[in-house]
Amino acid sequence: MRCDTIKFKKAPKIVGSFSIVGPKEGEGNFKDYFDYIMKNDLFGEKTFEMAERKMVETAITGAIQNAKLNVKDIDILVAGDLLNQIISSSYAARAFNFPYLGVYGACSTMAESMAVGAILVDGGYFKNVACCTASHFSTAERQYRFPLELGNQRPPVSQWTVTGAGSCVISCEGEGPRITMATFGKVIDWGIVDVNNMGAAMAPSCASTLLAHFENTKTSPDDYDLIATGDLGKLGSEILIDLMEDKGIKLGLNYCDCGQMYYKRNQNTLCGGSGCGCSATVFNSYIMKKLKSGKLKKVLFLPTGALLSTTATQQGESIPGVCHAIVCES
Amino acid sequence: MRCDTIKFKKAPKIVGSFSIVGPKEGEGNFKDYFDYIMKNDLFGEKTFEMAERKMVETAITGAIQNAKLNVKDIDILVAGDLLNQIISSSYAARAFNFPYLGVYGACSTMAESMAVGAILVDGGYFKNVACCTASHFSTAERQYRFPLELGNQRPPVSQWTVTGAGSCVISCEGEGPRITMATFGKVIDWGIVDVNNMGAAMAPSCASTLLAHFENTKTSPDDYDLIATGDLGKLGSEILIDLMEDKGIKLGLNYCDCGQMYYKRNQNTLCGGSGCGCSATVFNSYIMKKLKSGKLKKVLFLPTGALLSTTATQQGESIPGVCHAIVCES
Numbered sequence: 117m118r119c120d121t122i123k124f125k126k127a128p129k130i131v132g133s134f135s136i137v138g139p140k141e142g143e144g145n146f147k148d149y150f151d152y153i154m155k156n157d158l159f160g161e162k163t164f165e166m167a168e169r170k171m172v173e174t175a176i177t178g179a180i181q182n183a184k185l186n187v188k189d190i191d192i193l194v195a196g197d198l199l200n201q202i203i204s205s206s207y208a209a210r211a212f213n214f215p216y217l218g219v220y221g222a223c224s225t226m227a228e229s230m231a232v233g234a235i236l237v238d239g240g241y242f243k244n245v246a247c248c249t250a251s252h253f254s255t256a257e258r259q260y261r262f263p264l265e266l267g268n269q270r271p272p273v274s275q276w277t278v279t280g281a282g283s284c285v286i287s288c289e290g291e292g293p294r295i296t297m298a299t300f301g302k303v304i305d306w307g308i309v310d311v312n313n314m315g316a317a318m319a320p321s322c323a324s325t326l327l328a329h330f331e332n333t334k335t336s337p338d339d340y341d342l343i344a345t346g347d348l349g350k351l352g353s354e355i356l357i358d359l360m361e362d363k364g365i366k367l368g369l370n371y372c373d374c375g376q377m378y379y380k381r382n383q384n385t386l387c388g389g390s391g392c393g394c395s396a397t398v399f400n401s402y403i404m405k406k407l408k409s410g411k412l413k414k415v416l417f418l419p420t421g422a423l424l425s426t427t428a429t430q431q432g433e434s435i436p437g438v439c440h441a442i443v444c445e446s
Numbered sequence: 447m448r449c450d451t452i453k454f455k456k457a458p459k460i461v462g463s464f465s466i467v468g469p470k471e472g473e474g475n476f477k478d479y480f481d482y483i484m485k486n487d488l489f490g491e492k493t494f495e496m497a498e499r500k501m502v503e504t505a506i507t508g509a510i511q512n513a514k515l516n517v518k519d520i521d522i523l524v525a526g527d528l529l530n531q532i533i534s535s536s537y538a539a540r541a542f543n544f545p546y547l548g549v550y551g552a553c554s555t556m557a558e559s560m561a562v563g564a565i566l567v568d569g570g571y572f573k574n575v576a577c578c579t580a581s582h583f584s585t586a587e588r589q590y591r592f593p594l595e596l597g598n599q600r601p602p603v604s605q606w607t608v609t610g611a612g613s614c615v616i617s618c619e620g621e622g623p624r625i626t627m628a629t630f631g632k633v634i635d636w637g638i639v640d641v642n643n644m645g646a647a648m649a650p651s652c653a654s655t656l657l658a659h660f661e662n663t664k665t666s667p668d669d670y671d672l673i674a675t676g677d678l679g680k681l682g683s684e685i686l687i688d689l690m691e692d693k694g695i696k697l698g699l700n701y702c703d704c705g706q707m708y709y710k711r712n713q714n715t716l717c718g719g720s721g722c723g724c725s726a727t728v729f730n731s732y733i734m735k736k737l738k739s740g741k742l743k744k745v746l747f748l749p750t751g752a753l754l755s756t757t758a759t760q761q762g763e764s765i766p767g768v769c770h771a772i773v774c775e776s
Contacts, residue, residue: 163761200756201528201550206768209632209766210633210635210766214632215450215631216631216768217630218549218558218768220532220536220549228547228548235565235566235569238569239565240569241452241569300522300546301546302546303540303546424531427529427530431495436536438548
């Protein structure tokens with residue numbers, strides 16, 4: 117019988133983390149937890165794409181400093197992002213003198229990079245692994261949807277791509293919350309074709325991974341202080357709650373979605389935040405700080421990704437989703 | 447002192463492999479080694495992108511069959527490709543009922559996926575891992591360069607994107623060549639801005655990984671029956687030979703480049719083959735068959751990737767390269 121869940125023998129530690137966000141994100145619900153709030157979305161660069169790359173560099177450097185390590189202590193970077201050919205990660209990797217393993221799981225990338233990072237450390241292959249992902253409202257919108265200048269209306273089911281980057285360092289030594297388990301998810305596609313409705317497209321993959329995780333680990337929602345999905349948003353997280361209830365599992369008050377909680381009600385983000393940076397900045401700020409202080413003891417973190425591209429959409433394809441889960445314990 | 451090279455304790459085995467190529471590739475130098483040659487580039491699908499997805503599905507299924515395993519035996523798929531948001535891999539993953547770990551290293555993806563796959567097996571995390579990558583001339587050309595209908599002239603330094611997919615199954619049990627080492631590469635950028643000259647852009651990253659590999663493993667070119675780079679092409683492999691000679695290392699007759707050797711002289715591919723499918727189909731046909739028969743005993747396989755995107759290029763960015771290496775022994 118196949119088991120998609122890894123239980124780490126050595127429980128690699130998250131020894132450092134860093135979050136950097138844009139000004140709008142800096143006015144949202146997690147504003148007191150972020151490490152750096154940019155004054156504007158260009159971050160001193162000529163284009164939004166260059167700004168996103170610089171955010172990745174800043175997040176990685178910040179996480180290494182937060183871990184009280186030097187750049188030369190890092191063995192490898194595991195990173196990815198939403199832009200075509202994951203350029204934010206690849207071009208940022210150029211700035212560092214350590215190897216680079218590019219990954220892609222759309223907005224599930226933070227958990228994917230952390231799961232791979234934990235494997236590299238737990239297996240004894242590397243000592244210190246940096247993990248990172250990012251997204252930027254202006255680069256994602258113009259790549260996936262419409263030119264920014266168009267100022268088009270946004271449907272009620274849409275979400276707002278978070279401008280933010282999150283990074284952490286996973287290590288076999290030092291102090292920090294431990295990664296105890298990881299569950300890799302299957303690609304699930306229930307035929308959603310509305311590119312504005314990411315929550316509905318991703319919820320089934322989230323339910324699939326969550327069910328597999330509970331079954332493989334013989335745990336239930338009550339075993340976790342916090343179950344945090346990535347960016348299902350208001351609608352997607354409602355769908356997830358329904359899908360789980362259909363399977364006899366009730367997600368209670370310890371369940372939340374990073375995207376749903378990200379912005380304040382008056383920030384006009386409709387169904388909430390989205391993008392790789394959404395769950396990445398919440399995890400590497402709020403969740404990490406609560407784990408470190410012991411306010412949270414056991415967190416199930418499961419960001420979801422919509423694996424579409426504009427080409428696939430233009431050719432009439434529906435939107436597959438994927439969701440990877442990790443368990444962190446203080 | 448950091449070491450970028452992993453030496454696998456259990457030496458995971460490549461128990462199955464499969465290669466599928468287009469008609470032009472089926473007339474090239476490796477025609478007698480491929481498992482499946484398509485009659486045309488559409489492979490019964492409506493678009494080239496859909497054909498590429500079907501090629502990935504076919505390669506994965508073929509490798510599983512070649513390994514004498516069933517789909518239900520596979521624990522996870524590690525795959526990636528050149529298309530935006532690696533859709534060929536992600537949409538193919540939809541067809542299988544196992545988890546999916548998306549990776550991206552441009553044309554270095556076959557080695558990256560195999561290195562990650564070997565880690566997952568060697569570390570005892572999974573039993574059978576499928577690895578795959580693909581490229582398609584018609585999808586890559588119209589994504590990276592010009593519409594196919596334009597029929598524009600190709601400069602002498604250009605290469606021809608291979609239409610092909612290669613897949614293998616890495617396992618802790620069974621019979622097959624062993625993966626004994628893997629070296630993850632750094633991202634290197636020497637400022638090449640000509641998007642037609644991939645060989646020059648990637649050669650420095652290849653030299654970087656090759657030097658690190660030789661140093662970490664205390665080996666020299668003579669220790670390998672075959673040193674095969676991925677798709678440096680005629681020019682890029684000449685540059686690599688020069689760069690290595692500058693460092694006092696002479697690459698001799700046991701060095702070859704998959705891209706340079708791919709097509710026949712009269713096939714008008716200028717500097718040779720390129721694309722993820724180039725080294726992937728050579729490895730999973732010719733190299734695997736020679737390793738299995740014992741004609742090759744120790745192979746150093748190091749595909750290179752150019753990490754550019756059209757957006758990065760349009761914004762004046764140069765082309766970073768990356769190269770991951772694996773060692774396979776019969």
